[in-house]
Amino acid sequence: MSAVQKEIRGEVSIRRLSKAFTLNDRRLDVLKGLSLDIRSGECLVIVGASGSGKTTLLRILAGLEKADAGEVDIDGRPVAGVGSERAVIFQEPRLLPWLTVLQNVTFGLDVRGWSKGRAEAEARHYIELVGLADFADAYPRQLSGGMAQRVGIARALTVRPEILLLDEPLGALDAMTKIAMQEELSRIWREEKVTMVLVTHDLEEAIYLADRVLVLPKTKAQPPRLIDVNLPRPRERSSADFVALREELLAEFGLH
């Protein structure tokens, strides 16, 4: 190892994070005093019932929403708004319909002032990585839901984020496409060595992808739970350990 140690990248520290919404004159605590460290390069999956604040937490990490109290630090620097070390993949692909796949994927690089040639070379690499090399010149309306989402993933990867934030990225896909995309996400995460924070309501998806699963309770009286997933990769969905862990997570939701 060289004398100059590689700087630790993509490490998130969350301290006493709180966020409340007001709904029909009632105060609703969505996050209450949440503290959590996300390790560099890990895959943390956040699960929880709807209204448990999982998407809110992700949006705060993305810098799209502000917390009422508490701090988020990324690699030691406090988060204030969006940042170039983070990329977000939403439930919808959010492609610009008037741009081709290639032009959509270069979008993030264009915004950052890359030259067209360099941006396109970079984009083509990631378009290939998500298996859409033959569709670089297609328009979004010509793509299936799964393909469009893969374009969104390629676009996020081109900006070489340290942290990839995914908000139910596979939620709108059919069951078969979903499984294929979970395998793809797992492969991309390993190849890109990126810190991944993924929100889902699919427990199987959580176990398939996660190093650790954060379970956010619906009532803030209970503390959130962190569950380690110590299963070898690639994971076997029908293995006894996988199934046992799934039971354990179901029990967290009182569904046992």
Added chain:
Amino acid sequence: MTIQDVETSLVLGADGARTASTGAIGARALRLAGELATRFGALIAFALLWEYGGRLGFLNAAVIPPLSDVIAALWDGLVSGPLREDLGISLTRAGIAFGAATALGIPLGLVMGQLPAAERLIDPLLQLFRQTSALALYPVFILLMGLGEASKVFVIFWATAFPILLATIGGVKEVDGKLIEMARVYGAGRLTIFARVVLPGAIPQIFVGLRLSATSALLMLIAAEMIGANHGVGFQVMNAQYNFQIPLMFAAIILLALLGLAANYAILALQRRLCRWNAAG
């Protein structure tokens, strides 16, 4: 099998094949004819009825002269008669007004669409102005600007500016906020978001406004020229009628219809070029 048998069967076979291929060509020609008939049949029937209605005696040829006379009048009018000058004057009036309405309406709409507060404030006024017929205001414009070019151009401008402005505001407001958020995540500033998300997203709606406006531009042009003008295609419709130059009157009417078709086609062609992503197929 004798040689003769073979020959017969060969000939028969060849013959059969030929019939089949002529049959295929015939079917294709028939299909093409059918398509043409459905596309232009009504138009051709209308033209024939017009042409021969007078000659066969069930149309009064003095009021509705045969189509061929009208086309001849149109040709003469454009080549050596008054229509060429009228067309130039009319196109200038409509062009200046439509151009000014576009040049003002689109930028103003783009700004207002992004400022919800300003838009809310001005919207009731815009709705009122839009619902006030420009034709009803024409006497007011004549009072203010006289009976010259200014009032004519302004009444057309008035009628065209609102559809463009309102369509542009609508187009900007309808741009998906999720796309804007996506751009924000990649670090895009206000200007980049405007240029790369809001403007292209609003373009289809803007074109809806442009096409609406082109139609009302021609409508207002004709009305303004009929009321107080001594040149222009709209004037010529009235003037030819007064002078009982009925073929010329119809020629001017046809010219106006062609103008409308051409304007619509030109805007559609531009839209297709700019919105290739939106095309079907």
